[in-house]
Every structure is written in structure tokens, then in C-alpha cells.
Amino acid sequence: FVWTFDIWPDAVYAYGFPRIAPLTLFLNHLIRKVYRNSDHILVSSRKFIESIRVYVADRPVTYAPNWLVEETHKVSGVRLDTSRFNFTFAGNISKAQNLENVLLGWAKTRFVIPVALNIIGEGSSLKSLRELVERRSIPNVYFWGRYPSDQVEDILRQSDVLVLPLMADPGIQKTEPFKLQTYLHVGKPIFGIAYGSIQDIVEMNGLGICAAPNHPDEIAAKFQEMVPFAEKCHKEVAERSRMLLLSRFDKEQIISRILSIMSK
Structure with missing residues (x-):
């Protein structure tokens, strides 16, 4: 069994592996060999399947995504300003998160209400993002730094909209x-x-x-559209999110699916 959480070679190239022979030939040979020596392939994303079929067409592939890791949650020292409409990103701050384009889009927004863009976390891109905000005088951006995972949920619950960006690389x-x-x-x-x-x-x-990840103008427009959407649909979103966790990302169902495959 192979359980794929990052799709190769796409992810490898996205992080800087050079697309030159003989390196690409070796990488493709390695990936093909791994998949051809597998009896069953599990994938954490449905879109991985099309990439795997390039290397092997006759192996069964099953969708087995990540599930929520339950933990005890604590009150955070971060208290967001409730007089503002709060957008929040939480996680690793690296190239893959595409936060530079997020900030460039944010800089173009024209809100009619008080707003804040809260960034929770640390990472290799944090310094350059701080410099970008300072250099362009981008308003209402708050870098809170890193907080323990058991405090992050409290910060997210204080927010109105959660920001989920990724770089535009296909992988x-x-x-x-x-x-x-x-x-x-x-x-x-x-x-x-x-x-x-x-x-x-x-x-x-x-x-x-x-919004398209490489278009700051569109990011700005969609930032603004999120305000009325969140105000109108927040209750429906909460219920749809709960149902999606129960139906698609439930730990017990996913493990049961994997064990059933193994038993056969």
C-alpha cells in the first residue's frame, strides 16, 4: 500500500526541483517504480488520481483524506477587535500559502466597514511579508505570530471569515x-x-x-464579496461544514475504508 499526501512530481517541482534531464528522467522513473510495485494506492485528494494514472493505469486507487485531529482547546491570548470584520489566516507562512498575492489583493480593497486581516503563524515568508506591508503601507494587517495548536481554534472562532490560500502551481x-x-x-x-x-x-x-490565486484585482473584489456572504450565510455554512466533516472527513469512516481494503 502507498498513501499519497503530496503528488509527485508536481509538488517536487513546485518547491524548486529543477526540470532538467537527467533529473526529471530519474524522478519519473522513481515515481513509476513506486506505483507499479504497489498493490493499492490511497490518495488524500481526489485530484491526485489523474496524476497517478499517468504512471500506472491498472492499480486500484482509493480516496482517503485527512481527518480532523481532536484535541483539548484553550483560550488564546489573542483577542480580535470585535468592532471590525475579521478575516483570519492561520498556519505555516511559506511560499506555498501564496500570502504575498493575498496582501496585494487586500491592499486594493475598498471596504465601507472597519476590517482586519489577521495572520497567525510563522514561517520562511514571514519576514518578507512584514516588509511588503510596511513598504506599501498596507492598512489593517495584523501579524500575531505563532500560537500553540490548542489555542488556534479560539482565534478562528473570533473571526468572521477564514482565509485559505494556496500558490497557483498545479501540483x-x-x-x-x-x-x-x-x-x-x-x-x-x-x-x-x-x-x-x-x-x-x-x-x-x-x-x-x-478567487484566482494569481490575480490581486480579483482577490480584492472577492474579499469585498465575502462580507455580505458571511453576514447572510454564516448559519448555513456552519451546518454545511458540520455535515461535510461527518460525511467526507470522518476519521472512523476513513479508517474503516482502509481496513476493509487491507482485509481483502
């Missing part, structure tokens, strides 16, 4: 990021700055609005 866009389950558990409207898997899940389940 990255096929993933279903782990933070999605946390966002669903909180049950707040989601602004997906992505296409691919995130767009499918968010839009097909009525959880929010999505």
Missing part, C-alpha cells in the same frame, strides 16, 4: 490542505484564494467564495 492546487478540516470544524465562511481541490470543496458545498 499544489491539487492538494486538500490539512487546515481545511480545522476550518470546517470551526464552521466559519471560507475565502478560498485557490482553484483546484479547494475551489471544488468550498464552492460545491456552499462554504464561501473563491
Whole structure:
């Protein structure tokens, strides 16, 4: 059995692996060998299946996504300003999260109400993002730093909209990021700055609005559309999120599916 959580070679190229021979030939040979020596392949995203079929057409593939990791939650030291409409991103701050385009889009917004963009976390891109905000004088952006995972839910629950961005690379866009389950558990409207898997899940389940990840003008427009959407649909989104966790991302169902395959 192979359980795929990042789709190769797409993800490898996205993080800088050079697309030159003989490296690409070796990588393709390695991937093909792994899949051809597997009896069954599990995938954490449905969009991985099309990429795997390029390497092997006759192996069974089963969707087995991430599930929510339950933990005891604590009150955070972060208290968001309730007089503002709060957009919040929480997670690793790296190139893959595409936060530079998020900030460029945010800089173009023209809200008629007080707003805030809260960024929770640390990572390799944090310094450059702080410099971008300072250099362009982008207003109402708050970097809160890193907080323990058991405090993040409290921060998300104080928010009005949860921001879920990914870089535009095709391999990255096929993933279903782990933070999605946390966002669903909180049950707040989601602004997906992505296409691919995130767009499918968010839009097909009525959880929010999505924008193209490489178009700051569109990101700005959709930021503004999220305000009336969240005010009108927050109760429906909470219920749809709960049902999606129970039907698609339930730990017991996923493990049972895997064990059933193994037993055969």
C-alpha cells in the first residue's frame, strides 16, 4: 500500500526541483517504480488520481483524506477587535500559502466597514511579508505570530471569515490542505484564494467564495464579496461544514475504508 499526501512530481517541482534531464528522467522513473510495485494506492485528494494514472493505469486507487485531529482547546491570548470584520489566516507562512498575492489583493480593497486581516503563524515568508506591508503601507494587517495548536481554534472562532490560500502551481492546487478540516470544524465562511481541490470543496458545498490565486484585482473584489456572504450565510455554512466533516472527513469512516481494503 502507498498513501499519497503530496503528488509527485508536481509538488517536487513546485518547491524548486529543477526540470532538467537527467533529473526529471530519474524522478519519473522513481515515481513509476513506486506505483507499479504497489498493490493499492490511497490518495488524500481526489485530484491526485489523474496524476497517478499517468504512471500506472491498472492499480486500484482509493480516496482517503485527512481527518480532523481532536484535541483539548484553550483560550488564546489573542483577542480580535470585535468592532471590525475579521478575516483570519492561520498556519505555516511559506511560499506555498501564496500570502504575498493575498496582501496585494487586500491592499486594493475598498471596504465601507472597519476590517482586519489577521495572520497567525510563522514561517520562511514571514519576514518578507512584514516588509511588503510596511513598504506599501498596507492598512489593517495584523501579524500575531505563532500560537500553540490548542489555542488556534479560539482565534478562528473570533473571526468572521477564514482565509485559505494556496500558490497557483498545479501540483499544489491539487492538494486538500490539512487546515481545511480545522476550518470546517470551526464552521466559519471560507475565502478560498485557490482553484483546484479547494475551489471544488468550498464552492460545491456552499462554504464561501473563491478567487484566482494569481490575480490581486480579483482577490480584492472577492474579499469585498465575502462580507455580505458571511453576514447572510454564516448559519448555513456552519451546518454545511458540520455535515461535510461527518460525511467526507470522518476519521472512523476513513479508517474503516482502509481496513476493509487491507482485509481483502
